[in-house]
Amino acid sequence: MNETNLSVPATLGEQARAKLGRRNIVFVGLMGAGKSAIGRMVAQQLKVSFIDTDVEIERVSRMTIAELFATYGEEEFRALETRVIKRLLRGGPKVISTGGGAFINDNTRRHITRGGISLWLKADLEVLWERVNKRDHRPLLKTENPKATLAALMEKRYPIYAEADLTIESRDVRKEIIVTEVLAAIAGIEQKD
Numbered sequence: 001m002n003e004t005n006l007s008v009p010a011t012l013g014e015q016a017r018a019k020l021g022r023r024n025i026v027f028v029g030l031m032g033a034g035k036s037a038i039g040r041m042v043a044q045q046l047k048v049s050f051i052d053t054d055v056e057i058e059r060v061s062r063m064t065i066a067e068l069f070a071t072y073g074e075e076e077f078r079a080l081e082t083r084v085i086k087r088l089l090r091g092g093p094k095v096i097s098t099g100g101g102a103f104i105n106d107n108t109r110r111h112i113t114r115g116g117i118s119l120w121l122k123a124d125l126e127v128l129w130e131r132v133n134k135r136d137h138r139p140l141l142k143t144e145n146p147k148a149t150l151a152a153l154m155e156k157r158y159p160i161y162a163e164a165d166l167t168i169e170s171r172d173v174r175k176e177i178i179v180t181e182v183l184a185a186i187a188g189i190e191q192k193d
């Protein structure tokens, strides 16, 4: 028997990587959806580099996101976020996890649409709330009723996140399950470069 003819089926990660080509995967969605956590795990499976735009913004500004909001305000933060994301989109393939407001900004969304495959991690209010209320580093949730703020953001933003190329339901299951669903969605996209 000629053993060189034996072919091993590619893993889901390898199939997704092959479909991705040189394109970027860009995670979008509300705070607590899991963009940072799931994005990192997906990049490991795809064997491509991972970047979290909030981490990159903090690195270049040498300030935390909370300090940027407090010192310069949201508008300046968005302008910086647009510049950072525009630069990060160059030279794929990568997995890029954005902050929740990035895709809502028209300018940033245009860059993401051109420079990558956007993937919305969609979650319901209870799931998001359970996750975000454990930490208090998110400036937009420093309100009297942060759960109501989150609900208002859902109302406003969900129609815009819905424009993403792919949508995966982020719910109360192990992260590995969400990662597998993301890889399957990527493996199912059309081949083009």
Ligand SMILES: Nc1ncnc2c1ncn2[C@@H]1O[C@H](COP(=O)(O)OP(=O)(O)O)[C@@H](O)[C@H]1O
Pocket: 029, 030, 031, 032, 033, 034, 035, 036, 037, 038, 131, 132, 171, 172, 173, 174, 175, 178
């Ligand atoms: N499927 C999941 N199951 C349990 N916890 C999760 C899941 N996805 C994300 N998390 C947790 O929820 C929190 C918020 O996730 P994070 O990735 O920071 O969200 P985002 O970047 O979208 O705001 C983190 O503590 C993360 O580990």
Ligand SMILES: O=C(O)C1=C[C@@H](OP(=O)(O)O)[C@@H](O)[C@H](O)C1
Pocket: 029, 030, 031, 032, 035, 036, 054, 065, 098, 099, 100, 101, 102, 137, 138, 139, 140
């Ligand atoms: O939704 C938003 O406008 C924001 C989400 C945050 O990122 P996460 O979505 O990763 O929490 C961070 O960029 C900033 O606090 C603003």
Ligand SMILES: [Mg+2]
Pocket: 035, 036, 037, 054, 097, 098, 099
């Ligand atoms: Mg994040």
